[in-house]
Amino acid sequence: MTLWMVNDVPARMVYAGRRWRVTDIPTRIRHSIWSVPLENPHPLFGWRFQGTDDAGDSLVFDVYASVDGWHVHHTYS
Template sequence: MNISTTRSAVALWFDDGLPARLVHDGVRWRVSDTPTPLVDEPLFIHELITHPPQRFLGWRFQATASDGTTHMFEVVRDAAGHWLLGRLYD
């Protein structure tokens, strides 16, 4: 498995609040599994806290191109609200 880490811009479309389509490097991809939210939790959590706060970072999902190529994508939002490709798993 190859893992590419980048911060290139992507276009992301949603259906019912979940990622459905993606354009990356001029290629159109359709999400082909259930997207998983990427969240960040505090490093230290007191033992009495049962539900620590989480900060939403982005999404991880599998997507398939029209030629059948499938990859796992991690997309994150930057401070300006743009979607960026964080990681790509081959």
């Protein structure tokens, strides 16, 4: 997954071979709602936002940052 930010806020991404545009106002997610594996010493943070692909399909994404980049934690249709 690749995530592009504008002014430190998600704007677009590539996930599962598709391009997604952020089509709502992203909500910042703090580490308190994530289930953090014990081996991860870094608090997690991320975003929840709606993404829309080129075909017009939309999903809500929960994404989080870790030491090796951004990851999709969950999607909602």
